[in-house]
Amino acid sequence: MNESLKELLDLLDLEQIELDIFRGRSPEERIQRVFGGQVAAQALVAAGRTVPDDRSVHSLHAYFIRPGDPAIPIVYNVERVRDGRSFTTRRVVAIQHGKAIFTMSASFHISEEGVEHQASVMPDVPDPETLPTFQERMHGLVGDAPEFRDWLAKPRPVDARYASPLTWEAHRDPELRSARTNVWFRYHAELPDDPLLHVVLAAYASDFTLVDTVLLAHGMAWGASNIVGASLDHAMWFHRPFRTDDWLLYAQESPWAGGARGLARGEMFTASGDLVVSVVQEAMIRVTKP
Structure with missing residues (x-):
């Protein structure tokens, strides 16, 4: 495992500062704004920590509202929108400087049997190792x-x-x-x-x-x-x-x-x-x- 992956896993290990409130940081780099994938990943970690272990995330819908400031932590507030028998819904707001920079809704689902099909076909491309x-x-x-x-x-x-x-x-x-x-x-x-x-x-x-x-x-x-x-x-x-x-x-x-x-x-x-x-x-x- 290289150092960059170790650092990423460390960034995803959010600090819980209160019930349903988490804090994340950004890499110590000279960048103008926080990478969007980082904010989405950290928000999903925050949501997942409030959900029972028998439920997996099946969808997320997110909006990038303001550029993230990499110099200060990001606070993630999780709202427990719904806890149903089969589905759990969470809403996460990422905050910096007292303003929302990102919002996300995520839905979690228990494992169930159902109809299955896959119409999409993987493109024919060279093997990655080549x-x-x-x-x-x-x-x-x-x-x-x-x-x-x-x-x-x-x-x-x-x-x-x-x-x-x-x-x-x-x-x-x-x-x-x-x-x-x-x-x-x-x-x-x-x-x-x-x-x-x-x-x-x-x-x-x-x-x-x-x-x-x-x-x-x-x-x-x-x-x-x-x-x-x-x-x-x-x-x-x-x-x-x-x-x-x-x-x-x-x-x-x-x-x-x-x-x-x-x-x-x-x-x-x-x-x-x-x-x-x-x-x-x-x-x-x-x-x-x-």
């Missing part, structure tokens, strides 16, 4: 450029292997532009069996590449194009148990963009082709003057 890491792909594009050296050298908690073009590659080559992208990812460590932990880690990883699918269709890339973006809302549905220390294929597409907003959706599959998570996100994407 693909270069994200850092190797980016190094091939930017080389040893000083402005990228530290960023590429920094360890990451998630091992991501792209089975499709990077936004930087499509920025340079219009023929690579597409509204679809496929990314294998996993956390390279033997993680505990806690089902909530794997769901939380999937929520964290889900926010890394989804908006990039919108940019890929237009040949834009963070740091290479005059764009400003931010996540607006995020929804996830968890269909069956899975592990994030095994490879998951994140198949993503952007069906629409316009009005300074872009919509992206994704599906996470196990290596054997089981659909385990569905994701939808809308983001603000503004093209600024050079």
